[in-house]
Amino acid sequence: MTYCAIDFGTSNSAVAVPVGGPTADQATLKLAPVEGAYTTLPTAVFFNTDENTRAYGRAALEAYIDGFDGRLMRSMKSILGSALADNPTDLGDGSAIRYTDVIAIFITHLKRCAEQTAGTPISRAVLGRPVFFVDDDPRADQLAQQQLEAAARSVGLSEIHFQYEPIAAAFDYEAHLTHEGLVLVADIGGGTSDFSLVRVGPERMQRLERKDDVLAHHGVHVAGTDFDRRVELATVLRELGYQSLDPDGREVPNRIYFDLATWHLINTVYTPKRVSELGLMRHLYSNTKHHDRLMRVVEQRFGHALAAHAEEAKIGVAAGGETLIDLEIVEEDLRLAFDEAQLIAAGKDETHRIVQAARETVQRAGVAPREVDALYFTGGSTGLAFLSGALAAAFPDARPVFGDRLASVATGLGIHAQRVFQ
Incomplete structure (x- = not known):
């Protein structure tokens, strides 16, 4: 049971762990508190050079706004896949740190929170990833996953599996279904808008291998x-x-x-x-x-x-x-x-690109828009009513369903981790 599921997002992050039960399949998934009682936190680190301390999430933003000297780092995920990721950046006191090391520091915080909730060290994890870290550049996309995996391994996670974030959201949605159907998952976060057309249902959710149920996925590096x-x-x-x-x-x-x-x-x-x-x-x-x-x-x-x-x-x-x-x-x-x-x-141009990505996802699957049964929204940016409305208008026969905007991906990754590691 020494595992967790990490949703390292551009804007917000969360981590799920199994608790209770003698075995993994009998345990209950729980989102670990990652900042006080909060189970999600902004993906931010503040290097306080005044006090030689580090703060995470809301505390990081507050320390920066309060005027402490130092460096605030946000949206670190967006630099994965670029040469900038391994470059040093100044912290404001004459010292420097690589962006990938900042990511490792943030993952360490999530891992420690998971271990506190689980009451045991953790060495295995499922990590979420966008459909594309980088648009139209497979080599850079592969590099981004390698950089994220290297950061996770550097903090003691020795067995790592990846799952697409919108597919993880489909797992969370599927857990509440009573019948089979086609769902287009719209995972629109801070850095990427990812779409997956997934066949879901109560009988299918028991399968570990779900490759055949994923009819298409696509995404663009455009979001919040x-x-x-x-x-x-x-x-x-x-x-x-x-x-x-x-x-x-x-x-x-x-x-x-x-x-x-x-x-x-x-x-x-x-x-x-x-x-x-x-x-x-x-x-x-x-x-x-x-x-x-x-x-x-x-x-x-x-x-x-x-x-x-x-x-x-x-x-x-x-x-x-x-x-x-x-x-x-x-x-x-x-x-x-x-x-x-x-x-x-x-945001007119960005909205158009996101809607076009959703349409292309369905087109790649050879499915007509009217055949989509549900449009499942997750990710912080689905709180923009004009954006979710534009997507719903593109699939007028699909039932709009809103998941937990900040936690459904972490929950779905936890479901996947439970199946992988049980």
């Missing part, structure tokens, strides 16, 4: 963080000069803005060389107030805070109504109104 980026570019960063014009009517260079809107690149804009170069660009801004704000952000290292404000605005609008984006840290009394219409417009 891409909507965050679009929101920030469309609102916050326009106040800093994004898409503004120089005195000759040309658009100012935009790389700085895309870097500021991408979590794992934000730190790159703070180097002395980059700050100096930006300072010399003041003459390019017709409205010099934009440049003043931009320099204040890079000099005071407000990039992650602005990205967090954009994410909060997306979440606030998704919950209903409109919200205000407070940019007091940039300039006194600077606030921006933001509503659902702006959110839909900002």
Whole structure:
């Protein structure tokens, strides 16, 4: 019974373990508390150089917002498969660490939480993975899994199995079924939107080998963080000069803005060389107030805070109504109104790509959209009503079913682990 199931997500993570019962097949699956009483936590680590400590999840975000010196790392999963994954990154105190080592540190935290719940050391695990870590690049996709597996092995997990995250979600859905059917699982998280068309049913769920039941899977590297980026570019960063014009009517260079809107690149804009170069660009801004704000952000290292404000605005609008984006840290009394219409417009291209990926999944299986019995939503970004609505409209005959947005994949991975290790 020394095993666990780890859902290492771009935005949120969780881990399931078997508890009780003398054997694995008689044990009950349980999501381990991973931050206080919470069974899910944001995938974030804060290296506190003030106090020489580390914080995880919500505590990591709070420590960063409270102004402690250090480095906040989020969305680490999104760099898997790239050369950047094995590169060192500065922690803010003169020391450096590889991104893959940060991932190992975070997996260590999940493993320890699982061991505390199980009451025993754990050396075996099922890990979830997206259908594609990297779009249209099989070699990079394979490298991403190898990097994740190496990180897991480095922290003491000696036997590792992988399962596609949307298929794991299908296992969780299947446990509640009374009849057979076709379900299109839409697992839309922070970094990827993954789809699997799976034949499910109470009799099929007893089989360990389910390859023949997976009719097709497909995915795109577009999800929640891409909507965050679009929101920030469309609102916050326009106040800093994004898409503004120089005195000759040309658009100012935009790389700085895309870097500021991408979590794992934000730190790159703070180097002395980059700050100096930006300072010399003041003459390019017709409205010099934009440049003043931009320099204040890079000099005071407000990039992650602005990205967090954009994410909060997306979440606030998704919950209903409109919200205000407070940019007091940039300039006194600077606030921006933001509503659902702006959110839909900002993420129009991303929504289209995600819906097209869902359609292509069904097409690859040779199944007509009307033959899909259910559309099962999981992943944090399925909380965006306009996105889940667009997907439902593409399959009007399918019954929309909403799983636990943050925990159904971990639960399904646990079901798979129970079958693999029993």
